[in-house]
Amino acid sequence: MSISMRIVLLGAPGSGKGTQSQRLVEAYRIPQVSTGDLLRDAVARKTELGLRAKVAMDAGKLVEDAIVLGMIRERLSRPDAARGFILDGFPRNIAQAQALSALLAELGTPLDAVVLLSVDTGVLFKRLSGRRICEECGRVFNIYTSPAGSPPHCDRCGDKPRLIQRLDDKEEVIAKRLEVYEAQTKPLVEHYRAAGLLRVIDADTDVDRVFAALTAAVGAPRT
Ligand code: AMP
Numbered sequence: 703m704s705i706s707m708r709i710v711l712l713g714a715p716g717s718g719k720g721t722q723s724q725r726l727v728e729a730y731r732i733p734q735v736s737t738g739d740l741l742r743d744a745v746a747r748k749t750e751l752g753l754r755a756k757v758a759m760d761a762g763k764l765v766e767d768a769i770v771l772g773m774i775r776e777r778l779s780r781p782d783a784a785r786g787f788i789l790d791g792f793p794r795n796i797a798q799a800q801a802l803s804a805l806l807a808e809l810g811t812p813l814d815a816v817v818l819l820s821v822d823t824g825v826l827f828k829r830l831s832g833r834r835i836c837e838e839c840g841r842v843f844n845i846y847t848s849p850a851g852s853p854p855h856c857d858r859c860g861d862k863p864r865l866i867q868r869l870d871d872k873e874e875v876i877a878k879r880l881e882v883y884e885a886q887t888k889p890l891v892e893h894y895r896a897a898g899l900l901r902v903i904d905a906d907t908d909v910d911r912v913f914a915a916l917t918a919a920v921g922a923p924r925t
Contacts, residue, residue: 707732707786708811709920710793710802710899712890713819714883715876716826716833718905718912721842722819723790725913730923732786737794740773741765762870762878764794764886771801778805786814795886799893815920816894819905819912823880830876838863 707730711719723734741759744752751772755765774792777783793799806812821829832846836856843856843865855861870879894900903915917923 706784706811706814707920707923708789708806708813709786710789710813710816710894711819712816712887712894713905714821714823714826714887715879716829717819717821718909719790719819721909722905722912722916723788725909726788726916729917730786730788732788733782734790735774735777735783735787735792736790737765737770737773737792738790740777741770744773760869760875762875762882764882767795767797767801770794770798774802775805778809793890796889796893799890813899815901816890816897816899817916817919818891818900818902820902821905825906826880827873827876830871830879831873833871834865834867836863837866 709726711723713719720734720736720738723736726732727734741752741755745756745759746752751769755769758765770792778787789802793802803812828846829844832844834843834845835841836843836859838859839856841856841858854865856863856865869875891900901919903912903919905912
């Protein structure tokens with residue numbers, strides 16, 4: 703019996719893909735592969751690809767497929783992805799989904815499930831505009847929903863590191879990102895439904911409940 707778990711988390715910006723991925727990493731002991739994180743890292747290191755990607759990212763648009771696919775190919779070939787992975791923020795359009803299935807067919811490791819985190823659009827804007835990130839540990843907070851007392855400081859790192867706002871969480875960029883999701887990423891829902899891989903969960907509730915629904919949808923962690 704295979705002990706791998708290869709999952710795609712699908713959902714609009716702000717639907718909780720990053721938060722739920724981190725929980726899955728702990729439960730399933732497989733890596734989170736976030737193209738947003740890989741791209742932000744390339745931007746921070748000022749690599750050539752990072753500099754090319756930054757313009758699109760700051761505008762809330764998709765980075766060109768060739769850049770993202772190159773990163774995914776390299777990341778999925780690392781040893782820690784052999785038992786599986788959680789794809790967070792990838793694929794983002796039909797061309798990327800097709801490239802992913804070609805890559806996985808080549809590796810002989812097809813996807814197990816694609817889970818759509820379904821959230822009411824009205825909620826997304828507030829979640830994104832309220833999001834703050836600890837610049838030390840990367841934990842995510844929300845000025846509207848975090849328990850009283852957490853922001854303006856990270857309760858793990860103390861008051862030295864700042865809680866920062868991602869440049870693309872500014873209101874004018876959020877609108878563009880949601881528009882891009884509707885136009886380019888949402889068609890993946892039907893794409894994966896037709897492939898028999900799609901599971902839909904209500905992600906409009908608290909983190910623990912969403913996680914319970916998620917593990918029920920993909921199967922209990924295997925050791
Ligand atoms: P995220 O952290 O997933 O919200 O991604 C932040 C930004 O990185 C997006 O708004 C895009 O500009 C870029 N990005 C992340 N993943 C992809 C992808 N799969 N394809 C193209 N651009 C991406």
